[in-house]
Amino acid sequence: MDSMDKTVKFNVKGDEKEASPREILLTVHNALLEKDYNPINQIVGYLLSGDPAYIPRHNNARSLVRRKERDELIEELVRFYLANQPVDKVK
Incomplete structure (x- = not known):
């Protein structure tokens, strides 16, 4: 059987656990602190x-x-x- 006849399975980020809103907010908060921004002002603005x-x-906060x-x-x-x-x- 030729390799061109086989179906290749492709998985896009299926194995990654999706981040919760809480995890996202905490990661963004920490990134803003590290860049010396006011995290509350920036998150509210967004x-x-x-x-x-x-x-x-x-x-990768954005x-x-x-x-x-x-x-x-x-x-x-x-x-x-x-x-x-x-x-x-x-x-």
């Missing part, structure tokens, strides 16, 4: 505008942050914030 120029290419939709990143931030607040009774 989340509000969608402009990836707010995130550096350092440590590519990584674009793997998730911005609403998924915001959802993670809100979930974390609310989970870490004391529960008070509404008066």
Whole structure:
């Protein structure tokens, strides 16, 4: 049998574990700190505008942050914030 008759299996990033929104935000935060940017300002700028120029290419942060939709990143931030607040009774 000729090698041209065989089907070759091709796998694109199928074996890589997809990064969670939390992992992405922490990686981006660290990259911004390493580049001496204010991470809060830069991440907020990206989340509000969608402009990836707010995130550096350092440590592949820009590519990584674009793997998730911005609403998924915001959802993670809100979930974390609310989970870490004391529960008070509404008066």
